[in-house]
Amino acid sequence: MVEVRLRVNGVDELLDLPPQVSLLDALRDRLGLTGTKKGCDQGACGACTVLADGERINSCLALAVQYTGREITTIEGVDDPLQRAFVRNDGFQCGYCTSGQICSAIGMLAEHAEGAPSAVTEHLAGPGELTDAEIRERMSGNLCRCGAYNGIVQAIQEVAR
Known part of the structure; x- marks a missing residue:
């Protein structure tokens, strides 16, 4: 298990995750933020797009541990x-x-x-x-x-x- 600290939609989150857990799965399964969708799970469709420090990423291709200390914005945190x-x-x-x-x-x-x-x-x-x-x-x-x-x-x- 790896300790992953994320700031998601303005809230500090501390997760203990296996190192291979994708950011998408951490958001949906561990934090209950199901607005981010799992489409192809291969980075081809964009349904899982979130913002990491304001930049768009495919969360299905990102390991949660890679984003330790980063600001993640999902659709639940968007008011635009x-x-x-x-x-x-x-x-x-x-x-x-x-x-x-x-x-x-x-x-x-x-x-x-x-x-x-x-x-x-x-x-x-x-x-x-x-x-x-x-x-x-x-x-x-x-x-x-x-x-x-x-x-x-x-x-x-x-x-x-």
């Missing part, structure tokens, strides 16, 4: 205009991917504001206009089986303005 924009723009259907989509969008907007390049804007020196193509590329790690992509893009555009 994106949530309301997703509702207004029908950015979800079944809702399974929504928590990961919202956490990813928060991280993506921060990356864009900091001027982090993407495949669409690698030629730019700083943050440019956030186009639909840019949003789609930056959010490509989050899949929606229902196909609510147009509403997701509209919600992100609304908040980015």
